[in-house]
Amino acid sequence: MDTPLVIGGHTFTSRxxxxxxxxxxxxxMKEALQESGxxxxxxxxRRVNIHDPKDSILANVDRERYTLLPNxxxxxxxxxxxxxxxxxxxxxxxDFIKLEVTxxxxxxxxxPVETLKAAEILIRDGFIVLPYIHADPILAKRLxxxxxxxxxxxxxxxxxxxxxxxxxxxxxxIEMARVPVVVDAGLGAPSHAAEAMExxxxxxxxxxxxxxxxxxxxxxxxxxxxxEAGREAYLAGLGKPxxxxxxxxxxxxxxx
Amino acid sequence: xxFYDRIQEYSWDKITEQIxxxxxxxxxTALSPGTMDVDKFVSLVSPSADEVLEEIARSxxxxxxxxxxxxxxxxxxxxxxxxxxxxxxxxxxxxSNKMDRETLSVxxxxxxxxxxxxxxxRHILLVSGEDQGMVSLDYLKEVVGKLRDLFDSISIExxxxxxxxxxxxxxxxxxxxxxxxxxxxxxxxAKVHKAGKKKxxxxxxxxxxxxxxxxxRRVGIGALLGLDDWRTExxxxxxxxxxxxxxxxxxxxxxxxxxxxxxxxxxxPPCPVSDRDLVHMLTALRVFLPDAGLLLSTRESKEFRDxxxxxxxxxxxxxxxxxxxxxxxxSASAGQFEIADHRSxxxxxxxxxxxxxxxxxxxxxxxxxx
Numbered sequence: 001m002d003t004p005l006v007i008g009g010h011t012f013t014s015r016x017x018x019x020x021x022x023x024x025x026x027x028x029m030k031e032a033l034q035e036s037g038x039x040x041x042x043x044x045x046r047r048v049n050i051h052d053p054k055d056s057i058l059a060n061v062d063r064e065r066y067t068l069l070p071n072x073x074x075x076x077x078x079x080x081x082x083x084x085x086x087x088x089x090x091x092x093x094x095d096f097i098k099l100e101v102t103x104x105x106x107x108x109x110x111x112p113v114e115t116l117k118a119a120e121i122l123i124r125d126g127f128i129v130l131p132y133i134h135a136d137p138i139l140a141k142r143l144x145x146x147x148x149x150x151x152x153x154x155x156x157x158x159x160x161x162x163x164x165x166x167x168x169x170x171x172x173x174i175e176m177a178r179v180p181v182v183v184d185a186g187l188g189a190p191s192h193a194a195e196a197m198e199x200x201x202x203x204x205x206x207x208x209x210x211x212x213x214x215x216x217x218x219x220x221x222x223x224x225x226x227x228e229a230g231r232e233a234y235l236a237g238l239g240k241p242x243x244x245x246x247x248x249x250x251x252x253x254x255x256x
Numbered sequence: 257x258x259f260y261d262r263i264q265e266y267s268w269d270k271i272t273e274q275i276x277x278x279x280x281x282x283x284x285t286a287l288s289p290g291t292m293d294v295d296k297f298v299s300l301v302s303p304s305a306d307e308v309l310e311e312i313a314r315s316x317x318x319x320x321x322x323x324x325x326x327x328x329x330x331x332x333x334x335x336x337x338x339x340x341x342x343x344x345x346x347x348x349x350x351x352s353n354k355m356d357r358e359t360l361s362v363x364x365x366x367x368x369x370x371x372x373x374x375x376x377x378r379h380i381l382l383v384s385g386e387d388q389g390m391v392s393l394d395y396l397k398e399v400v401g402k403l404r405d406l407f408d409s410i411s412i413e414x415x416x417x418x419x420x421x422x423x424x425x426x427x428x429x430x431x432x433x434x435x436x437x438x439x440x441x442x443x444x445x446a447k448v449h450k451a452g453k454k455k456x457x458x459x460x461x462x463x464x465x466x467x468x469x470x471x472x473r474r475v476g477i478g479a480l481l482g483l484d485d486w487r488t489e490x491x492x493x494x495x496x497x498x499x500x501x502x503x504x505x506x507x508x509x510x511x512x513x514x515x516x517x518x519x520x521x522x523x524x525p526p527c528p529v530s531d532r533d534l535v536h537m538l539t540a541l542r543v544f545l546p547d548a549g550l551l552l553s554t555r556e557s558k559e560f561r562d563x564x565x566x567x568x569x570x571x572x573x574x575x576x577x578x579x580x581x582x583x584x585x586x587s588a589s590a591g592q593f594e595i596a597d598h599r600s601x602x603x604x605x606x607x608x609x610x611x612x613x614x615x616x617x618x619x620x621x622x623x624x625x626x
Contacts, residue, residue: 023614024326024613046620076624080623084623084624103505106508106546212326
């Protein structure tokens, strides 16, 4: 029996978080959200009119059903991210904030220095902060100490679909973390989501791979299964990979 | 080292020669997986690549979908003034053309902007001829100050300025800069820019860098298509974009594809660029620069624009008017160029949806910088 995922005092059963960017229409996005079983949905503040309940994205994210996780993507430094987060909350966006400080517009890689700075300010403000970071174990600990609700290391650059290229560092983060580890960015296939979960990640966040799939709702369903399968495998206790074959019945068992 | 300094080691003619020497084998190497470099890009735009255009277009589509998703941003240009001190042979705003010259008052600018806002636009591009006397820094700051509550993103396409002036504009709420080199061929550049400050090739080519230094979030470049060989312009654009991305890594580079259209003064483009050429140029640049914003304006026909949506275009203007004050009055003055896509913004948005993409009116938030 699995324990629930707890983020900032809130309890979730789904371990797949979903993004809302890059979809061909809000309707397709809505259907994909349904199929994914996700309970936490991230929305780029730069894309939505947070003040407007009729906004094409927001109107399709049922707040009764989903926890809205506004993100600060596009922010270049701590000051911008904090300003955006505060405005979002003032407009009814809630206490959750996915902190993204990505000064380079091409690979959208997170700035560790500004992310920590912004996290400290937002936590003082009472936000539930989920920071997007490079797979840097020490930064993860620093953020955890500052009081973030999770850490969200990237598997590979956002939108790259390249899977988990930061495996060794993510393993260390998982081993050392006292807050949930959500592998965010770069997961391009359900098998990547399963891999992250098998490694012991608490959850994954997926957007591009679902949004640009031939059939986004079907792909969302596939990611749901991948995430669940990976989680179940982790709980069941995976055998360690070995270089040589090992017989199921030990050859030297008779010696005891 | 500025881009101007960098290109001193190249020559227009040598690059052109290099492009035309590329073989089918070079093109295959360029299309095989691996890191893209300028030499591979040269192969991609060479005549030898003409027959693999479909393959380049497919790559461009996949890359664009991956990096940007199935979305197209919408923006509107707003002409502040057609007053100009330059004499560019291809442009109807040419100071020696006899035409009515108008500059919007701040109030007129606001009412034009309100009109665009009511149509749904949240990204606006302020355009003018090059006349500092009519469109001064203070005037621009005043206009931007009045517009910033209406728009999430305000870009400018005016005359090249000093970094300090750009900083003031950035502080007042401008987040994007567009400045076309028109042609990267310095000899032709001197020929077609007969008078005014614009004669200075170096001053112009270093403008995007001054914009990057001033902190603009988006810096746009472009070549006027039809002036010279599009293949060589494309190589310079690719090098320019990459230079800007390395040096001003916090700014997104955008590239526009202004193709010469009939204008007052009857200029005939010496090197016409066909639809096929334009597809080739745009898709090759997409393959080389996966994250660059690629813009296509209403200079192009609706059929062409609709077909280009899946091929790499990330932003489009819609319902544009290139006359000063043309959105809210029956302006008598000539526009900068002739519009080929006359659909309303709503119609363009509807078509984008029908093609299976989402029209995006807002992809920026003023709160980032203001």
